[in-house]
Amino acid sequence: xxxxxxxxxxxLALYLTTGYGQESxxxxxxxxxxxxxFEGQEHNQIIFQFKAQxxxxxxxxxxxxxxxxxxxxxxxxxxxxALDRETRAFHKLEVSALDAKGATVExxxxxxxxxxxxxxxxxxxxxSKYEGSVRQNSRPGKxxxxxxxxxxxxxxxxxxxxxxxxxxxxxxxxxxxxxxxNNKTGAISLTREGSKELDPIKNPSYNLVVSxxxxxxxxxxxxxxxxxxxxxxxxxxxxTPEPVQIVENxxxxxxxxxxxxxxxxPGAQYSLVEKEKLPRFPFSIDQEGDIYxxxxxxxxxxxxxxxxAVAKDEFGKPLAIPLEIFVKxxxxxxxxxxxxxxxxxxEVQENEGIVSDIGTLIAHDMDEANTVNxxxxxxxxxxxxxxxxxxxxxxQTYTGVFQLAKQSLKKQDSPQYNLTVExxxxxxxxxxxxxxxxxxxxxxxxxxxxxxxxxxxxxxxTAIGSTILxxxxxxxxxxxxxSSKILYRITxxxxxxxxxxxTDPQTxxxxxxxxxxxxxxxxxxxxxxxxxxxxxxxxxxVQYNASSFATFTLFVINVNEAPQFSQHIFQAKVSEDVAKGxxxxxxxxxDPEGLDVSYSLRGDRRSWLKIDPVTGRIFSAAPLDRExxxxxxxxxxxxxxxxxxxxxxxxxxxxxxxxNDNPPRLAKDYTGLSLCxxxxxxxxxxxxxxxxxxxSFRCPQFTFSLGSESLQxxxxxxxxxxxxxxxxxxxxxxxxxxxDIPIRINDGGRPPLERTVSLPVTxxxxxxxxxxxxxxxxPGMPTVGMAVGILLTTFLVIGIxxxxxxxxxxxxxxxxxxxxxxTSEARPLRT
Ligand SMILES: *[C@@H]1O[C@H](CO)[C@@H](O)[C@H](O)[C@H]1NC(C)=O
Ligand SMILES: *[C@@H]1O[C@H](CO)[C@@H](O)[C@H](O)[C@H]1NC(C)=O
Ligand SMILES: *[C@@H]1O[C@H](CO)[C@@H](O)[C@H](O)[C@H]1NC(C)=O
Ligand SMILES: *[C@@H]1O[C@H](CO)[C@@H](O)[C@H](O)[C@H]1NC(C)=O
Ligand SMILES: *[C@@H]1O[C@H](CO)[C@@H](O)[C@H](O)[C@H]1NC(C)=O
Ligand SMILES: *[C@@H]1O[C@H](CO)[C@@H](O)[C@H](O)[C@H]1NC(C)=O
Ligand SMILES: *[C@@H]1O[C@H](CO)[C@@H](O)[C@H](O)[C@H]1NC(C)=O
Ligand SMILES: *[C@@H]1O[C@H](CO)[C@@H](O)[C@H](O)[C@H]1NC(C)=O
Numbered sequence: 001x002x003x004x005x006x007x008x009x010x011x012l013a014l015y016l017t018t019g020y021g022q023e024s025x026x027x028x029x030x031x032x033x034x035x036x037x038f039e040g041q042e043h044n045q046i047i048f049q050f051k052a053q054x055x056x057x058x059x060x061x062x063x064x065x066x067x068x069x070x071x072x073x074x075x076x077x078x079x080x081x082a083l084d085r086e087t088r089a090f091h092k093l094e095v096s097a098l099d100a101k102g103a104t105v106e107x108x109x110x111x112x113x114x115x116x117x118x119x120x121x122x123x124x125x126x127x128s129k130y131e132g133s134v135r136q137n138s139r140p141g142k143x144x145x146x147x148x149x150x151x152x153x154x155x156x157x158x159x160x161x162x163x164x165x166x167x168x169x170x171x172x173x174x175x176x177x178x179x180x181x182n183n184k185t186g187a188i189s190l191t192r193e194g195s196k197e198l199d200p201i202k203n204p205s206y207n208l209v210v211s212x213x214x215x216x217x218x219x220x221x222x223x224x225x226x227x228x229x230x231x232x233x234x235x236x237x238x239x240t241p242e243p244v245q246i247v248e249n250x251x252x253x254x255x256x257x258x259x260x261x262x263x264x265x266p267g268a269q270y271s272l273v274e275k276e277k278l279p280r281f282p283f284s285i286d287q288e289g290d291i292y293x294x295x296x297x298x299x300x301x302x303x304x305x306x307x308x309a310v311a312k313d314e315f316g317k318p319l320a321i322p323l324e325i326f327v328k329x330x331x332x333x334x335x336x337x338x339x340x341x342x343x344x345x346x347e348v349q350e351n352e353g354i355v356s357d358i359g360t361l362i363a364h365d366m367d368e369a370n371t372v373n374x375x376x377x378x379x380x381x382x383x384x385x386x387x388x389x390x391x392x393x394x395x396q397t398y399t400g401v402f403q404l405a406k407q408s409l410k411k412q413d414s415p416q417y418n419l420t421v422e423x424x425x426x427x428x429x430x431x432x433x434x435x436x437x438x439x440x441x442x443x444x445x446x447x448x449x450x451x452x453x454x455x456x457x458x459x460x461x462t463a464i465g466s467t468i469l470x471x472x473x474x475x476x477x478x479x480x481x482x483s484s485k486i487l488y489r490i491t492x493x494x495x496x497x498x499x500x501x502x503t504d505p506q507t508x509x510x511x512x513x514x515x516x517x518x519x520x521x522x523x524x525x526x527x528x529x530x531x532x533x534x535x536x537x538x539x540x541x542v543q544y545n546a547s548s549f550a551t552f553t554l555f556v557i558n559v560n561e562a563p564q565f566s567q568h569i570f571q572a573k574v575s576e577d578v579a580k581g582x583x584x585x586x587x588x589x590x591d592p593e594g595l596d597v598s599y600s601l602r603g604d605r606r607s608w609l610k611i612d613p614v615t616g617r618i619f620s621a622a623p624l625d626r627e628x629x630x631x632x633x634x635x636x637x638x639x640x641x642x643x644x645x646x647x648x649x650x651x652x653x654x655x656x657x658x659x660n661d662n663p664p665r666l667a668k669d670y671t672g673l674s675l676c677x678x679x680x681x682x683x684x685x686x687x688x689x690x691x692x693x694x695x696s697f698r699c700p701q702f703t704f705s706l707g708s709e710s711l712q713x714x715x716x717x718x719x720x721x722x723x724x725x726x727x728x729x730x731x732x733x734x735x736x737x738x739x740d741i742p743i744r745i746n747d748g749g750r751p752p753l754e755r756t757v758s759l760p761v762t763x764x765x766x767x768x769x770x771x772x773x774x775x776x777x778x779p780g781m782p783t784v785g786m787a788v789g790i791l792l793t794t795f796l797v798i799g800i801x802x803x804x805x806x807x808x809x810x811x812x813x814x815x816x817x818x819x820x821x822x823t824s825e826a827r828p829l830r831t
Contacts, residue, residue, distance in 0.1 A: 027051055030059075030075075030097050034112040039085040040120055047113070050075030056097035056105045063093040069113070071095060077111070085115040086152045117154035122223030123162050123212045125149045130210075132188065133232040135264045139320065140195040141180075143187035149212040149225060161216035167226065168209040179208060179231065186212075188229070200233045207231075237262050238311065238319075243326040248299040249334050255284060255292035261309045261323055262289045268311040268319055275306045275324075283327075285309060291325065299329040300366045331368035336428030337376050338364050344434045346402060350411055350441045351539055354404040358393075361400040361434055363423040372426045376400075381431070382420035388413050393436070395421060402434070411438045411478065441539050442483035444476040445548050446508075446532035453530075453552040460520040461559045469512040471501070471550060473532035482536035486510070493528035493554075501530065518556045521592050526554040562646035563589040563597045563638040569651040570636070572618070576626035576656040584609065584654055587616040589638030596641040602649065603634045609654070611636065618652060626656040627692050660749030662692035664702050666757050667723070673759065675729070676766035677736040684728035686720065687759060689745045700747060707742025707756040715741055727759060738762045 027049035035047055050059055052075055061071040066088060068081045077095070091113040097106035125147060132145030153159035164186045169177055178194030181187065188208075190198065208229040215222035241259040250256070261270065270285045282295045283305070291309065308322035346359030367373035378395045394405040400423075417436040422429055449472045456468060477483035488501035488510040498516045503509070510530070530550045538544070565587065572585030589597050599616045601609060606629070610621040616636070624632075632654040639647035667688040675683045689702045704717045704725040716728045727741060739761045746754040764771035 027075075029053060030095060030106050030109050032110050034114060036114045036116050037079070037083055038116045038118055039083045040118050041079075041082055045079055047077040047079065050077065050095060050097070052097055053106070055099040057100045058098045058102075060096045060098055060104075061093060062096070062108065063111075064088065064091045065093060066091065069093055079113075083113075083115045085117045085154065086121060089115050089154075091115070117157050117159050119153055119159035119214060119221060119223065121152035121159075123149045123151040123214050123225050125212065125225055125227040128227065130227060130229040131232075132229065133234050134190060134198070135234050135238075136198045136200060136236040137195055137238065137320065138190050138236075140192045141189050143182070143185075143189045145188050145229075145231070147181070147186040147188065147210050147212075147227060147229060149186070149227075151214050151223075153214065158216040158218050159214060162212050162214055163216065165211050165213075166208050167211045168207075170207045171203060178206065181210060186210075188231075198233050200235045203233065205230060205232045234264075237264055238323065240323045241325065243328060245328050245330050246293055246297055247330045248297050248332055250296045254296065255294045257290050258283075258293050258327065259325065260288070260290045261285075261311070261325075263311040263319055268313065269316075271310050271312070272325075273308040273310055273322065275308060278302070278305075281307070283307060283325075293327075297329045299331045299368065300335060303329050303331075303368070305329075331371060331373055333367050333373035333425060333427045335366035335373075337423040337425050337430040338366070339423070339430060339432035340364075344432065346434065346436045347439050348404070348409055348436055349439045351408055351443060352404060354407065356403065358402050358404060358436070359434075361395065361402065361421055361423075361432060363400065363430065363432055365425050367425070374425060377424050379422045379424075380419055381422045382418075384418045385414050392417065393419060402436075409438045411440045414438065440478035440481065440483060442477055442534055442536045443539050443542050444483070445538065445542065445544050446473040446475045446486045446534065447547040448473045448530075448532060448550040451547075451550050453550060455553045455555065457555040457557060458518060459559050460518045460556050461561075462514055462518060464514050464517065466514050467511045468499075468514060468554070469552065471510040471512065471530055471552075472508070473510070473548065473550075474508065475534065477534070480505075483534055484508075485535055486532045487535060489531045489533060491529045491531050491549075493526040493552075496523065498526075499528070512552075518554075519592075520556045520558040524556050524558075526556070528552040528554060558593075560644055560646065561592045562648040563591040563595075563640055565589040565636075565638060565648060565650040567650060569653060571653045571655070573655040573657060574620070574624070575659050576624045577659040577661060578620055578624065580620055580622060582620050583617050584620050585618045585652060587611075587618070587636045587638075587650060587652060589616070589648065589650070591640050591643075593640075593643065595643050597638045598641050600637045600639070601634050601652075602637055606632070608632060609634060609652075618654075624656055625661075626658050627662065629656070631655050658693055660693050660747065660751065660753055662747075663753040663755035664689045664691045664700075664745040664747045665755060666690075666759075670759055672762075674762040674764050674771050675734075676771075677734065677763035679729065679732035679734055679763070682729045682732060684726050685759075685761065686724060686726050687743075688724050689757075690723065691747050691749075693747075693749065703746045703748060705744045705746075707744045707758075711741065717743060727761070734763050736763050736765065 028051060030050045033048070037047070052059070058073040059071050059075050061069060061077070068079045068083065069077065069091065070080055071077045093111040093113060094108035095111050096104045096108040099105045126149065130145065130147050134144045138144060147164060149162055151160045151162055155161065163183045164181050165183060166177070166179060166181050169179060176193045177191055178198055180189055180191050208231065209226055210229050211224055211226040213222045213224035238261065241261060244258045246258060270287060270289050272283055272285050272291070274281055282293055282297065283291060284294055285291050305327040307325050309325055310322045311319045313319055340362055344359070344361050348358045352358060361378060363376055365374040365376055377397050378400045379397070380393060380395050383390060383392060389406065391405055392407070392409070393402055395402050415438050419434040419436065421432045421434055423432055424430070453469060453471060458468060462468070471488060473486050475484040475486055485505070486503055486508045488503060490499060490501065496516060496519070498514060498518055499512055500515045501510045501512050504511070528551065530552065531544070532548045533544065566589070570585060570587045574582070574584045578584065587599065589599070591597055598613045599611050600613060601611050606622070608620060608622050608624055609618055611618045634652050635649045636652050637647050637649050639645055667690040670687055673685050689704070691700050699722055701722045704719050706712055706715060706717050714730055716730055718726050718728065720726055727743070741759045741761055742756050743759050744754060744756045746752055762771070
């Protein structure tokens with residue numbers, strides 16, 4: 001082959017190779033090198049040009065050339081045929097440099113040719129057909145067989161990476177896949193649906209087509225292969241056994257085999273797991289899968305058991321879902337009937353009829369309900385006491401309902417019966433006790449011992465509270481109950497309610513007692529009828545009859561009695577100004593015996609009244625005055641005329657109504673009013689008026705004026721309010737003396753009353769604004785007490801001098817204190 005031709009291919013080959021030394025990509029000195037070349041390339045490809053170093057002139061190639069690799073004397077390394085990775089993946093070559101004599105001067109140097117894979121091989125299943133089998137209900141995802149394909153290409157590249165897939169399943173119902181394959185390992189297992197639905201009875205075998213392709217996950221240029229797989233479905237013998245029935249209280253030697261479970265293959269390890277936590281768990285399993293009951297069971301303790309059987313592999317991993325084992329305990333009649341835990345007591349009223357139910361005895365049997373083992377029968381075997389006769393009661397055989405058999409009961413016969421009742425099931429008998437209490441009812445009426453209690457005569461003034469008669473009735477019902485207690489009622493002859501009857505709770509005796517005074521004049525004869533009753537109503541069909549009634553006659557005899565006023569207090573109201581002799585009221589009294597009555601007054605302290613002894617009319621006998629006594633109280637006396645002159649009294653109250661009969665007056669003593677002399681400015685004084693008439697119904701509105709016209713040039717009176725007024729001077733020119741100023745006060749009443757009062761005003765020489773005060777003695781404001789002391793001392797020293805000037809007030813010396821106080825109140829104005 002011509003070197004020129006080789007060179008023309010050189011560039012292409014060098015581009016397609018990798019892994020050269022760093023000095024140059026295409027040529028260089030001889031040294032260890034590695035080249036990577038894809039397999040399947042065209043032949044005559046240049047790999048590298050070694051440069052000879054003198055004295056070397058040529059090269060030699062040895063090693064695994066397989067006749068494919070050659071080297072030219074000028075150092076050009078090339079291969080003459082396509083490489084095949086699957087034949088040899090690495091070619092270990094050696095290159096030596098030779099001198100002209102053919103002696104090695106360099107090397108041999110290792111040169112490695114790595115053949116890179118291309119996808120030039122298709123995957124192939126190792127077998128042309130696969131067969132396998134699976135148990136129904138096998139765990140989903142657990143492999144039961146493998147398919148296996150190979151590919152000669154490099155498994156480190158996608159070329160040799162295989163992916164498995166099920167492409168077809170026959171038969172296929174509703175598009176549901178029962179099988180799945182691991183796309184990397186070729187492991188075939190059941191899907192969840194397959195685990196549930198596979199059933200050899202329905203379909204004993206399936207055909208799959210499984211494919212394998214290379215190039216891993218990459219799409220595109222891949223080779224593939226496919227293979228049929230036949231899968232046989234085998235029956236699962238790991239199945240829930242039928243429910244088990246075990247007869248309770250078994251006497252067989254235990255343990256007793258009751259059922260079994262089997263795993264599909266031998267070698268499984270079996271165990272039992274409780275579903276509910278029990279105080280004892282009387283079951284076991286052996287390594288054959290046989291299940292035993294270990295001791296006798298008691299249905300009355302627990303009537304059913306549920307637990308699980310588990311199969312595990314040798315590593316303790318569950319092989320399949322646990323199986324539920326159901327055990328029912330079958331009843332035998334091993335329990336006698338039992339009486340109720342508390343005593344059975346029925347109560348029966350005396351008048352209970354013979355058909356009605358009087359009670360039910362409920363006995364129990366622990367054995368299974370609604371079986372002959374627990375159906376009970378009742379029978380009365382004894383009755384205590386046996387009177388009035390045997391067989392008073394009957395019981396219904398299957399229900400335990402009791403009834404009266406022959407007649408109603410009477411408490412008098414026996415208040416209580418004790419029955420013995422035989423209760424039986426199929427095999428056992430038990431005696432139970434029933435107590436029957438007879439309840440009294442109010443079926444007896446009270447009956448009087450006497451129907452007529454005769455005549456009794458009493459004076460009308462017989463004391464209240466007196467017991468005048470004892471009556472007696474009896475009642476045959478149970479003592480000390482509302483059925484036998486007796487209440488006595490007076491149904492006739494006592495319309496006024498003068499009598500009452502109290503019952504003795506022990507004896508039921510009735511005591512007839514006077515409650516209100518008897519009165520001969522109203523009712524001289526009482527024809528009394530008593531009725532005896534029970535507080536409880538009588539039962540239906542029983543009624544009070546004549547035996548519950550009794551009669552009695554009470555004669556009241558007359559006693560002379562005092563006249564009786566129609567009222568205890570008589571009241572009247574008149575104006576205080578009624579004329580003498582006016583009738584102000586009247587009183588009336590009647591004598592029970594009808595005698596005439598004479599009236600008189602008692603306690604007429606002011607002799608204001610007189611009374612007509614015959615008519616009881618009362619008249620005024622003098623002027624009345626409300627201001628003296630607003631409510632005048634006297635007693636009126638009514639006396640029988642003739643007879644025993646018995647008398648009685650009542651009150652007469654006369655209320656006096658006010659009239660305006662009092663003129664106004666000064667409210668207090670105003671003798672100390674004073675003004676300083678000489679007067680520097682006009683002064684004034686305040687005074688108050690009052691009125692003795694009843695002020696409560698109006699505020700007094702007095703008017704004030706000067707009593708004399710001639711004073712008007714010096715004085716002036718002005719009203720402050722309804723009761724106060726001011727007296728003022730009109731100028732300052734007054735003498736040092738006392739002026740008596742007449743003031744007219746009108747009360748504005750109806751009719752108006754008026755009075756002229758005299759107000760004495762003293763003009764005096766003032767010291768520090770007050771009369772009679774020595775100068776400079778008391779620098780501060782003197783108290784009232786000190787003022788009084790000063791005043792008295794002053795009187796003693798200069799009394800005689802003053803006596804002449806104040807002769808008019810000398811007679812009022814006893815009220816000096818008042819005068820002093822008033823001075824400070826009605827104080828003269830200071831200049
Ligand atoms: C598949 O076959 C190859 C070659 O016989 C073997 O090496 C490999 O372990 C097998 N794989 C499986 C999963 O059986
Ligand atoms: C192979 O299976 C895995 C998980 O089962 C999945 O993630 C992957 O995509 C599958 N590869 C192919 C090529 O189907
Ligand atoms: C078992 O039966 C016998 C009679 O057969 C009885 O005496 C015993 O009480 C029963 N045991 C139980 C737990 O019921
Ligand atoms: C019924 O039985 C009770 C309780 O044993 C007893 O106290 C009572 O006296 C008995 N009555 C009769 C009438 O025997
Ligand atoms: C009671 O009085 C009546 C009338 O006065 C008289 O007829 C009767 O005989 C008297 N009865 C007795 C028991 O005294
Ligand atoms: C009233 O009834 C009682 C029985 O309840 C009877 O013994 C009595 O004779 C009766 N009396 C009359 C007057 O009918
Ligand atoms: C006696 O006073 C009553 C009111 O107490 C009166 O109704 C009657 O008219 C007065 N009789 C005379 C005669 O005044
Ligand atoms: C009337 O006037 C006097 C003096 O000013 C005063 O004390 C009194 O309270 C007054 N009375 C009324 C009812 O206003």
